[in-house]
Amino acid sequence: MLSNRQENILKFIVEEYIKSAKPISSHQICDSLDCSSATIRNEMVYLEELKLLEKNHFASGRIPSEKGYKYYVENLMQPKHMTGEDMLKLQTIFHNNTLDLNDAIKKSIEIVSEITNYTTVVLGSGAKDNKLKKVEIVPLEDNKILTMVITDKGFVEHKNLYLSKNVSTEEVKKTVDLINKLVVGTPLDEISEKLEYSVKPIIGKYVRQHELIYNTFYDAFSEITNKENDVHFVGRSNFLKQPEFSDVEKIKEIFSKFEDVNCIREIAEDKNGINVYVGSDSELSDEVSVVKTHYNIDGEEGTIAIIGPKRMEYDRVVSLLDYIKSNIGGDHEEK
Amino acid sequence: MLSNRQENILKFIVEEYIKSAKPISSHQICDSLDCSSATIRNEMVYLEELKLLEKNHFASGRIPSEKGYKYYVENLMQPKHMTGEDMLKLQTIFHNNTLDLNDAIKKSIEIVSEITNYTTVVLGSGAKDNKLKKVEIVPLEDNKILTMVITDKGFVEHKNLYLSKNVSTEEVKKTVDLINKLVVGTPLDEISEKLEYSVKPIIGKYVRQHELIYNTFYDAFSEITNKENDVHFVGRSNFLKQPEFSDVEKIKEIFSKFEDVNCIREIAEDKNGINVYVGSDSELSDEVSVVKTHYNIDGEEGTIAIIGPKRMEYDRVVSLLDYIKSNIGGDHEEK
DNA sequence: CTTAGCACTCTCATTATATGACTGCTAAAT
DNA sequence: ATTTAGCAGTCATATAATGAGAGTGCTAAG
Numbered sequence: 001m002l003s004n005r006q007e008n009i010l011k012f013i014v015e016e017y018i019k020s021a022k023p024i025s026s027h028q029i030c031d032s033l034d035c036s037s038a039t040i041r042n043e044m045v046y047l048e049e050l051k052l053l054e055k056n057h058f059a060s061g062r063i064p065s066e067k068g069y070k071y072y073v074e075n076l077m078q079p080k081h082m083t084g085e086d087m088l089k090l091q092t093i094f095h096n097n098t099l100d101l102n103d104a105i106k107k108s109i110e111i112v113s114e115i116t117n118y119t120t121v122v123l124g125s126g127a128k129d130n131k132l133k134k135v136e137i138v139p140l141e142d143n144k145i146l147t148m149v150i151t152d153k154g155f156v157e158h159k160n161l162y163l164s165k166n167v168s169t170e171e172v173k174k175t176v177d178l179i180n181k182l183v184v185g186t187p188l189d190e191i192s193e194k195l196e197y198s199v200k201p202i203i204g205k206y207v208r209q210h211e212l213i214y215n216t217f218y219d220a221f222s223e224i225t226n227k228e229n230d231v232h233f234v235g236r237s238n239f240l241k242q243p244e245f246s247d248v249e250k251i252k253e254i255f256s257k258f259e260d261v262n263c264i265r266e267i268a269e270d271k272n273g274i275n276v277y278v279g280s281d282s283e284l285s286d287e288v289s290v291v292k293t294h295y296n297i298d299g300e301e302g303t304i305a306i307i308g309p310k311r312m313e314y315d316r317v318v319s320l321l322d323y324i325k326s327n328i329g330g331d332h333e334e335k
Numbered sequence: 336m337l338s339n340r341q342e343n344i345l346k347f348i349v350e351e352y353i354k355s356a357k358p359i360s361s362h363q364i365c366d367s368l369d370c371s372s373a374t375i376r377n378e379m380v381y382l383e384e385l386k387l388l389e390k391n392h393f394a395s396g397r398i399p400s401e402k403g404y405k406y407y408v409e410n411l412m413q414p415k416h417m418t419g420e421d422m423l424k425l426q427t428i429f430h431n432n433t434l435d436l437n438d439a440i441k442k443s444i445e446i447v448s449e450i451t452n453y454t455t456v457v458l459g460s461g462a463k464d465n466k467l468k469k470v471e472i473v474p475l476e477d478n479k480i481l482t483m484v485i486t487d488k489g490f491v492e493h494k495n496l497y498l499s500k501n502v503s504t505e506e507v508k509k510t511v512d513l514i515n516k517l518v519v520g521t522p523l524d525e526i527s528e529k530l531e532y533s534v535k536p537i538i539g540k541y542v543r544q545h546e547l548i549y550n551t552f553y554d555a556f557s558e559i560t561n562k563e564n565d566v567h568f569v570g571r572s573n574f575l576k577q578p579e580f581s582d583v584e585k586i587k588e589i590f591s592k593f594e595d596v597n598c599i600r601e602i603a604e605d606k607n608g609i610n611v612y613v614g615s616d617s618e619l620s621d622e623v624s625v626v627k628t629h630y631n632i633d634g635e636e637g638t639i640a641i642i643g644p645k646r647m648e649y650d651r652v653v654s655l656l657d658y659i660k661s662n663i664g665g666d667h668e669e670k
Numbered sequence: 671c672t673t674a675g676c677a678c679t680c681t682c683a684t685t686a687t688a689t690g691a692c693t694g695c696t697a698a699a700t
Numbered sequence: 701a702t703t704t705a706g707c708a709g710t711c712a713t714a715t716a717a718t719g720a721g722a723g724t725g726c727t728a729a730g
Contacts, residue, residue, distance in 0.1 A: 025691075035704085037692095038694095038704055038705070038706090042703085055693090057710080057712070058693075058710045059709080059711050059712085060691085060711075061693090100495050100496070138468060138485055138489075140487060140489050141634070148491065156483065156491060156493045158489070160436065160437075160489045160635075236594075237590035237591060237593070240587045245583075247583075248580075248582075248586070251586065252576075255571075256572060258572070298497070360722075360724085362722090371673050373672075373675090373725095374671085376723090377671095377725095380725080392680055393678090393724070394722070394724050395680075396722085396724090
């Protein structure tokens with residue numbers, strides 16, 4: 001259990017270190033706590049024993065440990081009300097309420113990334129558990145045909161199909177009719193199986209160039225099932241602005257994680273409220289923190305995450321996420 | 336005009352520097368050119384006067400200047416035939432010829448990025464000069480409606496629309512019918528105008544919640560017109576692997592260019608053959624080179640570009656691009 | 671025209687040194 | 701029982717000095 005003064009010291013160190021990125025010395029603290037530096041030092045020894053603080057070397061100032069940040073986030077941080085400036089920038093989006101949900105979210109995290117200099121990401125839930133609504137074709141010029149796969153939640157995947165000159169659009173239409181007749185309503189992850197057993201054998205007999213046609217739809221289905229492009233990443237290079245990432249090796253580590261889609265997908269999480277993960281808890285790298293929240297609005301789900309250095313303005317980020325969440329939620333609940 | 340020996344020296348320096356990233360000394364050259372280092376040095380002085388070579392400091396070895404690279408690319412570089420290994424990896428894509436054009440291109444540059452450690456990008460021509468093929472809606476559950484805009488070249492943009500409870504799908508259908516009747520066939524960049532003058536006044540009178548509906552389509556149109564997400568970027572972080580970018584400041588410069596869509600769009604270029612742009616010619620940064628080519632296959636156009644340090648394996652990259660181009664082109668020409 | 675040889679220049683790694691920023695500890699003060 | 705002043709000790713950082721190594725430029729001889 002920490003004394004009041006100890007908590008104040010920890011709070012001071014965390015907040016000051018977040019601002020300056022430099023180790024905090026006992027002298028910097030004593031003014032605002034109204035006691036001498038020696039007293040602070042005595043307390044700091046105790047906080048260090050509890051592993052809430054760390055030193056870079058023997059005679060450096062203190063910096064918060066991972067545990068220290070966590071203690072701060074859980075116990076010391078005060079919910080900061082947003083600055084007018086931050087709010088103003090986000091309001092330009094939410095006042096334009098004709099934006100579709102995805103667009104509103106994307107735009108708002110772009111702004112967050114810009115004003116905070118952190119990296120942001122939106123992860124749609126993907127279409128995995130959607131059901132097939134219908135497939136459709138639109139004949140274009142020459143022998144080119146647009147094929148579309150549409151799910152019940154409104155995901156769309158489309159591909160262009162080039163038929164041989166001697167094969168008519170009718171052949172594709174047969175396939176489409178068959179799929180619409182036999183497979184509509186099936187959850188996407190069961191579709192490839194169903195296609196294989198109930199559609200392929202039939203069109204194999206009656207449709208010319210059935211292999212090409214079948215494969216096009218098959219690809220479209222499997223792509224919409226794994227829909228990984230449903231990851232909207234903004235401001236990756238903001239990490240370069242942080243002093244703790246002035247070393248190229250560290251940047252490399254982070255960026256290789258960012259390029260690994262599987263790693264990013266794991267950020268998605270279905271939890272209530274706004275969750276803060278510091279350092280190793282972030283599952284990305286010991287050097288970063290992730291603040292994220294899950295949304296579910298009329299069945300469209302996803303996760304919004306803000307990724308920054310451990311030395312992150314947690315209070316500001318939490319309040320920004322909170323604001324966004326209440327706005328995108330409210331928008332549709334009213335209707 | 337360079338002598339034969341001078342060209343050989345330049346060629347040796349460029350190729351060796353590309354491999355090692357270290358300045359090349361006269362001693363390293365004399366073995367393979369069968370003369371003494373002093374002779375090489377005399378020639379190097381001449382090449383330096385012509386600004387084909389540079390020194391980092393008084394007594395360092397030589398490195399190629401921008402002009403030197405250009406001379407190499409234009410006059411000295413021999414078309415390298417691809418290694419079996421490189422070819423093998425790409426063949427896995429082109430042998431699977433059911434892939435749609437865009438997918439094949441995307442996959443192939445992913446491989447190029449992986450085997451070369453450079454950054455690659457595909458820029459679709461976008462849908463700017465497409466014409467509207469049709470708009471369509473698919474009613475989903477509750478009051479949610481999927482709206483789609485389809486162009487004659489097969490681009491698709493879709494948005495979800497949430498109607499108030501007391502407004503029926505019929506209202507949207509009216510709007511869709513009107514757009515299909517009045518605006519189909521119009522080039523996309525003229526559409527917003529046409530919507531404003533011929534569609535808006537009518538639906539303003541007859542359609543309930545016309546503002547929301549109108550704006551949804553309006554947004555879809557303007558998004559498909561600027562379609563900037565038609566940029567497929569791979570391997571940005573490969574730059575971190577290059578020794579000349581071990582300085583965070585340089586990385587910052589490049590990455591901020593990469594995040595600037597306008598800057599990237601400018602890479603697109605409608606030229607014949609495979610074009611090499613070294614350093615300042617690349618329009619991106621003095622520190623990078625761009626090798627790119629334009630494709631136009633059945634009206635689907637775009638640019639494929641490979642971005643790397645000036646110290647790039649030009650011969651290998653050119654042959655890779657050549658191989659890709661002939662494969663994606665050939666695929667559809669046959670049909 | 672080519673080459674050997676030497677003086678010269680510059681980088682890079684190593685070492686030494688001084689400075690400044692802090693802490694930890696102890697003993698005195700409150 | 702705390703708190704504080706003071707001082708010794710530790711480490712990082714900056715600066716200069718040094719020497720070795722790499723590579724050039726130039727000159728004079730082949």
